Structure formats: structure tokens, C-alpha cells
Amino acid sequence: MDTPVVAHDRSELAGVLPEAGVRSAVVMTMGALHEGHRALMRAARAAVSPDGVVIVTIFVNPLQFGPGEDFERYPRTPDADVATCADEGVDVIFAPRRDDLYPQGEPQVTVDPGPLGRELEGAVRPGHFGGVLTVVAKLLNLTRPAYAFFGEKDYQQLTLIRRMAADLEMPAEIIGVPTVREPDGLALSSRNRYLSADERRVGVSLSRALLAGADAGPSGGAAVLAAARSVLDRHPELDVDYLELRAPNLEAVAGPGAARLLVAARIGATRLIDNLEVQLSR
Numbered sequence: 001m002d003t004p005v006v007a008h009d010r011s012e013l014a015g016v017l018p019e020a021g022v023r024s025a026v027v028m029t030m031g032a033l034h035e036g037h038r039a040l041m042r043a044a045r046a047a048v049s050p051d052g053v054v055i056v057t058i059f060v061n062p063l064q065f066g067p068g069e070d071f072e073r074y075p076r077t078p079d080a081d082v083a084t085c086a087d088e089g090v091d092v093i094f095a096p097r098r099d100d101l102y103p104q105g106e107p108q109v110t111v112d113p114g115p116l117g118r119e120l121e122g123a124v125r126p127g128h129f130g131g132v133l134t135v136v137a138k139l140l141n142l143t144r145p146a147y148a149f150f151g152e153k154d155y156q157q158l159t160l161i162r163r164m165a166a167d168l169e170m171p172a173e174i175i176g177v178p179t180v181r182e183p184d185g186l187a188l189s190s191r192n193r194y195l196s197a198d199e200r201r202v203g204v205s206l207s208r209a210l211l212a213g214a215d216a217g218p219s220g221g222a223a224v225l226a227a228a229r230s231v232l233d234r235h236p237e238l239d240v241d242y243l244e245l246r247a248p249n250l251e252a253v254a255g256p257g258a259a260r261l262l263v264a265a266r267i268g269a270t271r272l273i274d275n276l277e278v279q280l281s282r
């Protein structure tokens with residue numbers, strides 16, 4: 001197991017980026033790495049082959065947290081993260097300091113996520129996706145990968161990053177990786193560690209609601225939403241922000257075929273999101 005090179009600023013990064021012609025892939029993270037991140041790293045390695053370069057970025061991006069959100073308490077586990085990256089054969093870790101990524105403080109020019117950025121998560125977390133897309137654009141420009149991997153767990157984020165790359169002619173290919181789940185179905189998230197044992201038991205109802213919805217797919221969209229809602233309603237501890245059925249590109253759902261069921265809820269002080277593909281027969 002080789003230890004990855006750790007670059008703490010953009011000049012160190014520039015010194016370890018691969019030469020032209022060597023394929024590279026980036027996995028962007030905020031650290032607190034878990035099995036879901038490992039799946040992204042493995043997908044990245046498979047895409048670039050053993051000769052290519054896998055880069056993991058670790059940066060808790062202040063721009064994507066709103067006032068009163070968990071920026072300060074977001075888990076930071078740098079030593080464990082380096083060990084995880086080493087275990088997965090990552091070549092380069094880019095873990096910049098805040099003043100290296102934002103040398104002039106808050107950027108004056110940012111990426112506007114468009115109308116979808118103000119729906120679903122964006123309606124509950126104003127400004128969130130502008131912060132996400134701005135840092136993703138900066139990290140793509142700094143790392144210049146052929147491929148960038150993101151988890152489907154943050155499905156709206158993945159959709160918006162794809163749209164940004166297409167609309168702004170960004171050369172990296174954006175690739176989504178399926179959500180990794182605990183054996184009982186809970187989607188892996190760095191925020192799961194905030195949950196008490198009781199909250200953890202309630203948290204699994206999000207994925208159960210999505211599965212109940214997916215089972216109702218043959219009966220159509222209204223049945224999907226009703227089945228999912230009936231699971232959520234059994235848990236008064238859940239404060240549901242939204243439960244929505246959308247087309248795979250997150251536009252309004254239209255007719256039979258694949259759709260995406262998305263849920264977000266608070267349990268105590270913790271906010272969880274999840275989503276699942278649903279096949280609608282009508």
C-alpha cells in the first residue's frame with residue numbers, strides 16, 4: 001500500500017498532477033470518508049486503469065453551508081481519511097486550506113445553478129448549490145481530470161454538476177455512482193454519525209419509504225407517493241422537508257418509464273436525504 005502524495009495548496013498540487021496524456025480521475029469529498037467514498041475511488045481507479053492517476057479532494061466548503069447549518073461541527077477526520085485513500089490506492093490527495101482555495105475571501109463571481117438549484121434541496125437550503133457548483137468548478141479547473149465521480153446519494157447535486165459541465169463546456173466526463181447502503185438500507189452519509197441510536201432506527205424509514213414507493217411503480221405516480229408517504233407517516237419523529245417524484249433529469253415526471261423518488265427529512269438536529277429510481281408502468 002503506497003501512501004498518497006498529499007498536496008495542501010495549489011502549487012503543491014500543480015507539482016504532482018499527471019503529465020499530458022496520462023488519464024486522471026477526481027473524487028471530490030468533504031472528508032469523513034466512508035464506504036460510499038470508497039466506491040467512488042474504486043470506480044475512479046477502474047476508469048483510469050492502474051497506470052492512470054486517481055485524485056481525491058478533501059475540503060469542507062464553507063460556501064455551500066447556510067447560516068445555522070453544520071459547517072463548524074461537520075466531521076473532520078484527516079488521519080483516517082489519508083489511511084482510507086492509501087487503502088484504496090489513491091495517488092494524490094488535494095486537501096487545500098480555505099485561504100488557498102478562496103485567497104480573496106468569498107468569491108465575487110460564482111456559478112448560478114439555474115432554476116433546478118432553487119428547487120428540492122435548493123428550496124430548503126438557499127444558496128447551497130451555488131456554493132457546491134462554484135467549488136466543483138474550481139476543483140475541476142485545478143485538477144483537470146478526464147473523469148469526475150459523484151455519488152447518486154446526492155442526486156440533485158449530481159444532476160446539477162452534469163448540467164454545469166454540459167452548459168459551460170467543461171471537458172471532464174461526469175460519472176454517477178450508485179448509493180452505498182447499510183445492510184438495513186440506510187444510505188451512507190458522513191452525517192449519519194450525528195444520529196443517536198434511537199434516531200438511527202428512525203432514519204432507516206427513509207429508505208423503507210423509497211422502497212415502498214418503488215414497489216408501487218406499476219400502479220403509477222400517485223400510488224408511489226402514497227405508499228412512500230404512508231411509511232414516513234408512521235414516524236412522528238420525522239420532519240419531512242419534501243417527498244417528490246421527478247423525471248430522471250429532475251424535471252416534472254412525464255408518463256411511464258424511469259423516474260426518481262426523492263426524500264429529505266430532519267430527525268432531531270440531523271437532516272438526511274435519500275433517493276431511488278422507480279419504474280412507472282403508467
Ligand code: PAF
Nearest residue numbers: 028029030061132135154
Ligand atoms: O458531495 C460533497 O461531498 C460536496 O458537496 C462536494 C461535491 C465535495 C463539494 O463540496
